[in-house]
Amino acid sequence: MSSIGLNHFLIISSILFSLGVFGVITRKNAVMVLMGIELILNAANINFVAFSAYGGFPVKGQIIALFVIVLAAAEAAIALAIVLNIYKNFNNVNVDEIDNLRE
Amino acid sequence: MTFTVHDLISLSPVLLIGVGILATLIIEMLVKESEKILGWFTFVLLLSVAYLSLILLDHTALVFEDKFLTGGRVNIFFFLFSFGAAVVSLLSMEYIKKAGIHFGEYYIMLLSSVLGMMLISGATDFIMIFIGLEQMSVCFYVLAGFNRRNERSLEAALKYFLLGSFATGFLVFGLGLIYGAVGSLSITEIVIGYETLKTSPLFLTGTLLFIIGFSFKIAAVPFHMWVPDVYQGAPTSVTALMSTTGKAAAFSALIIIFSPIIQAAYPSFFTPVISVLAVLSMLYGSIVAISQNDLKRMLAYSSIAHAGYMLIGLAAWNEKGVSGVIFYLVAYTFMNLAAFGLISLIEKRDLRGTEFSDYKGLGFKQPVLAGLMALTMFALSGIPPFAGFFGKYYVFLSAIEAGMTWLAIVGVISSVISVYFYLRLIVVMYFDNSDEIVMVTPSTSAMLGIMISVLLIIIMGVAPGSIINLINSTF
Amino acid sequence: MNLYDIIFYLFAIITIVSATFVVFTKNIVYAAYNLLLTLFGIAGLYVLLGADFIGIVQLIIYVGGILILILFGVMLTNKITDVPIKSGVLQVIPASIGVGMLAGILILIVTNISWRNMELTVPESTIGSLGMLLMNEYILIFELLGMLLLIALIGAANIARK
Numbered sequence: 001m002s003s004i005g006l007n008h009f010l011i012i013s014s015i016l017f018s019l020g021v022f023g024v025i026t027r028k029n030a031v032m033v034l035m036g037i038e039l040i041l042n043a044a045n046i047n048f049v050a051f052s053a054y055g056g057f058p059v060k061g062q063i064i065a066l067f068v069i070v071l072a073a074a075e076a077a078i079a080l081a082i083v084l085n086i087y088k089n090f091n092n093v094n095v096d097e098i099d100n101l102r103e
Numbered sequence: 104m105t106f107t108v109h110d111l112i113s114l115s116p117v118l119l120i121g122v123g124i125l126a127t128l129i130i131e132m133l134v135k136e137s138e139k140i141l142g143w144f145t146f147v148l149l150l151s152v153a154y155l156s157l158i159l160l161d162h163t164a165l166v167f168e169d170k171f172l173t174g175g176r177v178n179i180f181f182f183l184f185s186f187g188a189a190v191v192s193l194l195s196m197e198y199i200k201k202a203g204i205h206f207g208e209y210y211i212m213l214l215s216s217v218l219g220m221m222l223i224s225g226a227t228d229f230i231m232i233f234i235g236l237e238q239m240s241v242c243f244y245v246l247a248g249f250n251r252r253n254e255r256s257l258e259a260a261l262k263y264f265l266l267g268s269f270a271t272g273f274l275v276f277g278l279g280l281i282y283g284a285v286g287s288l289s290i291t292e293i294v295i296g297y298e299t300l301k302t303s304p305l306f307l308t309g310t311l312l313f314i315i316g317f318s319f320k321i322a323a324v325p326f327h328m329w330v331p332d333v334y335q336g337a338p339t340s341v342t343a344l345m346s347t348t349g350k351a352a353a354f355s356a357l358i359i360i361f362s363p364i365i366q367a368a369y370p371s372f373f374t375p376v377i378s379v380l381a382v383l384s385m386l387y388g389s390i391v392a393i394s395q396n397d398l399k400r401m402l403a404y405s406s407i408a409h410a411g412y413m414l415i416g417l418a419a420w421n422e423k424g425v426s427g428v429i430f431y432l433v434a435y436t437f438m439n440l441a442a443f444g445l446i447s448l449i450e451k452r453d454l455r456g457t458e459f460s461d462y463k464g465l466g467f468k469q470p471v472l473a474g475l476m477a478l479t480m481f482a483l484s485g486i487p488p489f490a491g492f493f494g495k496y497y498v499f500l501s502a503i504e505a506g507m508t509w510l511a512i513v514g515v516i517s518s519v520i521s522v523y524f525y526l527r528l529i530v531v532m533y534f535d536n537s538d539e540i541v542m543v544t545p546s547t548s549a550m551l552g553i554m555i556s557v558l559l560i561i562i563m564g565v566a567p568g569s570i571i572n573l574i575n576s577t578f
Numbered sequence: 579m580n581l582y583d584i585i586f587y588l589f590a591i592i593t594i595v596s597a598t599f600v601v602f603t604k605n606i607v608y609a610a611y612n613l614l615l616t617l618f619g620i621a622g623l624y625v626l627l628g629a630d631f632i633g634i635v636q637l638i639i640y641v642g643g644i645l646i647l648i649l650f651g652v653m654l655t656n657k658i659t660d661v662p663i664k665s666g667v668l669q670v671i672p673a674s675i676g677v678g679m680l681a682g683i684l685i686l687i688v689t690n691i692s693w694r695n696m697e698l699t700v701p702e703s704t705i706g707s708l709g710m711l712l713m714n715e716y717i718l719i720f721e722l723l724g725m726l727l728l729i730a731l732i733g734a735a736n737i738a739r740k
Contacts, residue, residue: 004583011685014685018677025673037271055286057699058704062708067230068275069635071271075730076644078241078734080650085737089257090254093655098262101255101331101335170716231718238725238729249736
């Protein structure tokens with residue numbers, strides 16, 4: 001009998017979520033921030049799949065995870081377009097240096 | 104899954120806009136210089152969607168395996184989104200020419216964002232809300248950076264995207280926890296299981312993360328940091344869209360989640376969180392707006408404050424509060440549309456000219472525009488007899504009925520502070536003078552959009568009772 | 579400790595360690611490659627949870643698509659040949675404290691839940707039932723995602739064009 005339960009998966013997802021949040025708030029490079037966001041979305045997906053696998057209706061959570069993956073793909077495409085354009089205009093992608101808008 | 108004719112008729116506003124997006128795509132592809140006709144095409148399409156939503160007000164239907172609701176309050180939101188966006192398309196026509204972003208894709212994005220908003224307001228399921236919200240946000244990210252040679256516009260897009268998708272991350276993770284606690288993401292099941300759920304730490308954490316994610320979208324303090332930069336940097340017509348219908352869509356999600364729980368007369372554990380958000384937003388928005396020199400930025404802070412007033416209605420946790428919020432949303436939408444429409448007219452070709460100093464002496468040089476702007480500012484500051492006053496009145500009244508008089512008092516204090524910066528613009532327009540010549544040739548389309556908004560502000564201020572009765576009748 | 583446990587811990591360690599690298603390393607290219615390992619580890623976790631299709635989709639879309647996009651982003655926005663590809667950090671210490679507390683609270687909550695059925699249900703194959711759900715209950719969302727991807731395509735092309 002396996003000793004692994006739902007909690008093990010949830011702990012992994014909590015750690016991933018926290019690492020993702022850490023990445024988003026400490027990184028200057030826009031691409032790195034995007035990586036942090038991907039970590040957060042993946043953490044949420046683990047939750048969906050784990051909860052439904054242990055809840056007795058495995059497929060329903062999986063389908064939500066599928067939707068989140070598709071959304072992440074759409075967001076990544078937009079992100080790349082914006083980042084490339086920023087690079088063309090500002091010559092860097094550091095969020096703290098892109099700061100023309102202020103009082 | 105079977106569809107009846109009744110279902111199809113009830114769904115027709117959503118279907119029409121979906122077909123419209125595809126038609127716009129095809130026109131954009133096939134017709135040369137499609138930009139010229141697409142503006143009016145979008146306007147007519149959105150207007151017919153708005154008309155359909157109004158005549159189908161009592162066609163309630165639950166379609167797509169109980170995933171989507173139409174009729175009643177949902178249709179009021181449909182009307183608000185499509186009519187607001189129709190006004191935005193009027194304001195956009197000349198403005199996007201001036202800004203050098205005259206492409207057909209602009210209208211495709213505008214229509215798609217409206218589709219996303221409609222899906223949010225009809226959702227019966229968290230996953231549906233989430234997908235609609237994403238559809239709307241993706242369109243807004245693109246629209247904010249639409250002016251891709253303008254550094255300010257790009258910066259706005261980057262900031263909006265990074266913070267917006269960070270908020271999405273919180274939202275999804277919160278949904279994951281809610282899913283774990285409930286075993287489903289359907290709002291009905293959450294309402295059924297509410298008694299046991301309200302002590303579940305998993306559900307509470309999930310809801311808290313969800314509310315944090317949503318506070319980003321409605322621009323409530325302390326999750327407002329993107330608002331001033333994005334509202335200032337984005338093209339003005341886009342700011343008009345996302346500050347009005349975009350915010351209304353996010354509020355419609357909160358309303359459809361909360362109002363079944365309110366109707367079942369369950370006590371609220373959200374009230375403390377929402378009240379804190381409301382108080383912080385009202386005071387922060389009003390106080391920081393005083394020191395702004397850019398009009399778009401000032402309106403951004405004022406929109407944070409307005410989000411605070413609307414949150415009062417939700418914190419009050421009664422049906423009066425909910426209909427007050429809907430009234431406020433309608434009023435706020437048309438006040439802001441008029442204000443941003445006027446700003447977009449006065450803005451110069453290089454997209455500067457949105458500072459207070461650019462408005463010096465406008466009252467003598469452009470008496471019509473200045474008069475409309477003054478009227479809009481009076482309405483925004485909540486001076487009767489305009490729409491803004493009754494919005495605040497209904498919301499504050501619901502708070503007092505719920506025994507939260509202190510919240511209403513904070514709201515009144517914040518409104519009094521806000522009068523200062525709205526009236527400051529009027530003072531600049533009528534009492535300062537400069538020799539600079541303001542060359543404005545208002546186009547027919549933009550003037551039509553502004554006149555519609557101003558007319559609605561006045562009508563809502565003169566006859567608020569009939570509108571609030573209409574909203575109440577949809578409960 | 580049986581085989582399932584060993585495989586679980588293997589994937590768990592891959593995921594967490596590489597994710598830690600992603601957020602702590604200064605070199606952006608290392609971060610991207612570590613993200614590859616993280617996503618791969620998560621795909622393994624999905625398979626352990628009986629979600630074979632999601633595991634494969636994770637590999638195809640995340641590793642094969644999104645990660646490649648991110649790598650493009652890294653390569654096109656950094657001068658690889660002359661400048662070291664480093665990225666700075668902001669407010670590390672307050673962020674560490676805040677995020678540490680967040681992780682602590684989350685772990686405390688998820689380890690104390692009472693889930694109604696603590697047995698893992700592993701279906702034989704999920705593809706068929708996923709397809710049925712997608713075409714019936716979630717048909718509206720399925721169609722909308724098609725719309726969303728179309729819009730993202732148009733939007734991205736419009737922003738990035740010359």
